[in-house]
Amino acid sequence: MNNRRTWLKQTGLAMVGVGIMPLENFAIPKSENIIEDKNDLTLIRLQSNENPYGPSTLAKNAMSKNLNISNRYNWEMLEELMEKIAVKHNLTAQNILLGAGSSEILNLVALYCSKKTGNLIIAETTFDYWTVTAENAGLKKIAIPLTADKKNDLAAMLKAIETDTKLVYICNPNNPTGTICSNKELLDFINEATKKTTVLVDEAYLDFTNQPSLSNLVKENKNLIIVKTFSKIYALAGSRIGYAMAHPDTIMELSQLQFSPNASISVVSAAGAIASLKDDKFVTDTIALNAAAREYTIEQLQKLNIPCIASHTNFVYFSLENYNKDFFNQLTENNILGTKIYEEQGKWSRITIGTLKEMKQFIKALE
Known part of the structure; x- marks a missing residue:
């Protein structure tokens, strides 16, 4: 429901903007421009492998125009x-x-x-x-x-x-x-x-x-x-x-x-x-931003003695077997949505790669 409310708010704002702003040909995701529920600014969603940088402006403008x-x-x-x-x-x-x-x-x-x-x-x-x-x-x-x-x-x-x-x-x-x-x-x-x-x-x-x-x-x-x-x-x-x-x-x-x-x-x-499909620049920049945040996350998890699997995606799989704190309680206390234990042997879990700012908050929550 939160995701749906967020989307409705964004398209509503886009409808206002489309009348006074030209349609942008290409949209570049901004590194900290995460789409959030304005009623829940502190919640960090690292649960469902969502892309925190979009939709692109080009897509949002097209969607708002076609509401009519x-x-x-x-x-x-x-x-x-x-x-x-x-x-x-x-x-x-x-x-x-x-x-x-x-x-x-x-x-x-x-x-x-x-x-x-x-x-x-x-x-x-x-x-x-x-x-x-x-x-x-x-x-x-x-x-x-x-x-x-x-x-x-x-x-x-x-x-x-x-x-x-x-x-x-x-x-x-x-x-x-x-x-x-x-x-x-x-x-x-x-x-x-x-x-x-x-x-x-x-x-x-x-x-x-x-x-x-x-x-x-x-x-x-x-x-x-x-x-x-x-x-x-x-x-x-x-x-x-x-x-x-x-x-x-x-x-x-x-x-x-x-x-x-x-x-x-x-x-x-x-x-x-x-x-x-027309917005190759948005895709290229999203890949680059995701790779940077992913590299940082893996490096920091390993410093915390949390082994990671090399990832080719926008999420990371890691073992909590040697982590001494209550991982999920740490997330809850810091308003972070995570997932679960997927494999009991090794206590393997997954976290979505959000913005670099979000991943720094995630790592801080575990320290």
Whole structure:
């Protein structure tokens, strides 16, 4: 609710500003310009891997302008968004399916793969909240332990595929560990695994890396689905925009599970997404700001004898096994939202990388 109230306030202010200010062509995130709930200035949100620098001014201006046409359905704008996403990935609109965040897409894939009973294979630990849909639909979840360095164990996952395996899920980079599979390892895995079952690759955090998307593979491979989101690098988490990239035949089957294919994104959200795709400067600067704050955080955690996993994302995974204070109580007392213990062995937790100012407050809270 706080995020929703914040967004409403921001768009309201943007509506006032758009009448007296020219539309900015490019927006550069300011290092300390965190978007906050004005009723709760002291709360530091390091819980959900949100981007603290946005949405970009270009996106906000586009969203505020399009509030005036929210009385109309969104067909034309969604077609434009799909075309622009397709161009970005050298695909066609027939390779794209839109959803209200990548969560909707993940749910659709779960339903798609559970048409027949069987199982799905997933890492332990990874982003698995969506798998409840698959389990409720009848799929048995098989969790494959991570490697010692907290990476997806692709060899073990490949070996675990059975005749009734309907889906293998790979989050790359992985959430919550922040680790990444090498491009070659992942390509080799996909080439073998998709001969036997559907592979879903979640690229929610790939934009924070130099690794290319695997989207080009969906042109020919009907058993590969790539899912991406505007929530992270583009800072549109509250606007709920995600999409799948797959072979046109697979997209067609997935779309049949939506009441109205591609229609769950509002005019305002679509406008923000279209504008965001034009704002390369915002993306570049967000990556740089995130990297600087992440480097500082890891360095300071290690000084506190808190081991960290090298991260390729906007969050850090660390062990609290040697930390003598009550970590979560320290966060609460300092008005910081964190997450939880993901792995009891080693007491592994995750923290989102906020602004550098926020991360300094986070470290101070632990000292």
